[in-house]
Amino acid sequence: MKDDVKKAIRGIALQNASEHEGKTRNDAVISKILGSRPDLRSKAKEIMPLISEIVSDINKLSLSEQKSELESSFPELLVVKPKQERVGLPPLDGAENGKVITRFPPEPNGYPHIGHAKAAIIDEEYAKMYGGKLILRFDDTNPENERLEYYAAIKVGLDWLGVKYDQIKNTSDDMELIYKKGLEMIESGNAYVCTCDKETISKNRREMKACKCRAGDHDQNIKRWHDMFEKYKPGEAIVRFRGDMQSENTVMRDPAMFRIIDEIHPLLIDKYRVWPNYDFAVAIEDSIDGVTHAFRTKEYELRNELYYTILDKLGMRKPKMFEFSRLEFEGMPVSKRILKPLVQDGKVSGYDDPRLPTLEALRRRGIVPEAIRKFVLSLGFTKSDTLAPFDTLESFNRKIIDVTSIRLFMVTGPVKIIVKNNKLTEVELPNHPQRDMGKRRVELDGNFYISGEDAKTLKVRDQIRLIELYNVKITKIGSEIEAEYTGNDFKAEFPKIQWIPQKSAVKLNILIPKTLFVNEKFNEYSLETKQAYTESHYLELNEGAEIQFVRFGYCRKDSAMQAIYTHK
Template sequence: MDDIRKEIRRFALQNAFEHEGKTQDKIVLSKILGTQPEFRTKVKEIIGEISEIVSSVNQISLEEQKKEIEENFPELLKPKEKIIEREGLPPLEGATQGKVVTRFPPEPNGYPHIGHAKAALINAEYAKMYDGKCILRLDDTNPEAERMEYHAAIKVGLDWLGVEFDVIKNTSDDMNLFYEKGLELINSGKAYVCTCKRDTISKNRRERKECKCSLGDIKKNNQGWEKMFEKFKPGEAIVRFRGDMKSDNAVMRDPVLFRIIDEKHYIKGNQYRIWPSYDFSVAIEDSIDGITHAFRSKEFELREDLINAILDALNMRKPYQGFFSRLEFKGMPISKRILKPLIEEGKVSWYDDPRLPTLEALRRRGIKAEAIKKFILSLGLTKANTLAPFDALESFNRKFVDADSIRLFMVKNPKKLRIDGLPFSSVEIPNHPIKDMGKRKIEIDENFLIPGEDAQNIKEGSQIRLLGLGSVAITKVNDEFEGDYIKNGETENIQKIQWVPQKTSCEIKLLVPNHLFIEDEFNENSLEEFEVYTEPHYLKLKEGEEIQFVRFGYCRKDSQNQAIFTHK
């Protein structure tokens, strides 16, 4: 229990110190449960400890908190530095300055997400490191799944991230080349037309058996290829690469090179019906585009042999293939299979819903493109698949938003407070505690709103201090509070409270995104909504501006009547 008490105190001090000296039970509890999941079943036992420690930490001054941190937990004062040290990618195998060509080949079959950002940034960063080139190639050879909407969203997302490409192309621009290379493989006996049923093909693959079609001669395969252009229906014939049906790598067991798809392509229309497989098109494209280093996420690792085998069979140049771990946040899946139904069922509003890991959603939530970039490059090229906690990205983002976010008062669960004897009708409050971001003037009368949580602790006859305004001696505590302004109030042990003027306060909806999934279950409370009151100055801010609501956290202005919580 001593260890856990120490841990609780450490979190409480850290959080209080980062939030003007105050922390809360539930924040410390969630931190403890986050790092020490074994306590999830013992919440009842630790909640009392937490409550006691939090209240003792809240009672000491910020200065005392800092001193205690310095003495007992010095590591808290220099956090995050370790991550920064690893910034930058390791040197590239076989790279020559000025000669490196990389590429990012997204398929336009969905909205771009954090996983795309990783692939794009790593490839682009390597090109930059070696003074080379990076190609954006929209891998659009499956008309059934692809749409212009996704194609456009990918470009918008990449623009926002600030990734620059030297060449932008579509894989479908090279269809005639794929046909030429496909025929070359057929004519050299390295590919054949297979007319087996889908089930038979899978069964033979499992049993590592060749089908009768693989025995057909070149003439017969040529005829089959011709028939694929008109006569065969989708699913009736495919072109397969003569790989190795005995291979332990299932990808090598005579994989598909071409299949018939009659769906209209979003750019090419009905011009083509025989479409190359991913493996075939990526092999050919990487080779002819002069790609020297092709980086993909780890799930493509088994395809490396196949891509090399296809290029060997065609006597074409092979690029170096590298792999990195897939990036996904805990509780925030990126899979379309998971996200699409949530949108269709209305559980998530759209691809820009702040709970999602899409670029559009991250932007809307207030995550900066620069923070994503630094975060991803800090992860480097490790191949171990990790589920990153969202906090890791937050700590990068905080550095970017902290300096530029104006501080505003915000009141939740408001209580009314009337102050008599105020000698002024407006106050000026600095927009940032350290940086010179100017001041804002708040017009006031005697009527204020204060947070319900703070109001609970106010006692009749006590003094409170309204931040930026002054001291008040409380004369009445009830549903509504009353007090008298005091020019020189107490300075020690006094409750400091934020406020907004009742008359001009601005009521907004505050959205707080949480984990979308908890242990593979959709979290019904993944989006909390609060009606809160803020200063009238909120209305003057630009849409998209990042603010810090005092003692609450960073938020992004989504509209005149809605803000989204970014993070603490």
């Protein structure tokens, strides 16, 4: 056997071993070598002993020896993989095993999206890392925006993500306690009731000026507090924290602690009308829930001073607060202010429209939860707010679904082709090229569809291979293409084309989601629909099945008539 063959085998074996934790196998090497060296295909039997010998040699080397030989002798075989190995989260300051309590506190005011996924996964991973506990707490003290369906949607989203919580509660469960703490703040002079109008309050805060209410005495504040439950109308009175109107941190300029909202609460209906603001509620809740480590996105960083000061004034236990960067994809905003009108105006089909960053939409598009988790963890705990490119998530997803996706043929812009002397009546096609996922039978009569794109490139006398079937030679090109069977031998130089038997073809729409916003404007062309034909086996797959359409990409079965493009 020639030295160059040995060398080629060794290179492939090293490459394969280094990708599989130092171990390679005969069958992996033979299929790769025959794939890259058509000249050896007739000599498979002769090179097999040589492969066994080289494979066993390579398996005796350590992974680092394999890698260094691959680098020095076969640099062309080095596959530079994107950095996507799981990067664990950094250790948590002050964390004790068994004592860490984290919380995920979504407001039930919309469908959960990728930003929620990041927060929930970080909260859960830290609880797991220290054998601690995760609390799911619905931060539901603004009845204006909150709805029952959102509580449910958030739970469904977490279940899908595989985020497990140890306790579930609502901030609104603790209203009486929150009132008690509010009153305590007023009694101690750390809060007062302000009856100025909105404009005056904002103007004063900008100009660092106190309003006359700030000088009001104890009795005035107590009376006004009680009046907030009965007399005042929404907007006529708020409780303000007595901060520092001269503070450089604008958050500290006497922020609101309670306001009046006369809306029906999804759980408590009309039981309460005075509702705590976020800053007050979150500090009280984190403290009484025993949270040891609290996480939120960076835009809240300025609020930390207020959070700690409120707990100080009340003499309550203080959790440690940490910030991470917000997660959003380029051209896929998560803001409700942007998404809601798109749904309302029918520019997208709903919150599960595959162009959206909601969990529902990602699921429908074929993104799997494990990919989201790996992706989130790969981002680590960075504070820099960068937009993530969607294809980073895709590369995690591809790795996972590739193994389980059935391979099917599908043609777009179909053109008929007739193979005049077809003799085969049936063929068995493998459901996966490497893994044993079974085979499917396809009936044949010589009448096929091929893709319009492929048909365009064909000329009379061209030879092509119908993948997994046979070779044909084009004899006539018209509205239909005619061809004749020329043999079965695999010929590397023939273009390989997928096909669908006409008699069993299944009509399919393929939805292709594209970037939703381009230059901050809604992209009118963000959803493309392709007409296609696929194999009848498609109908036997479960809804939600992931498919790799050969020479097209991964798609998720949405219904019997529709599939959604996942990614390349």
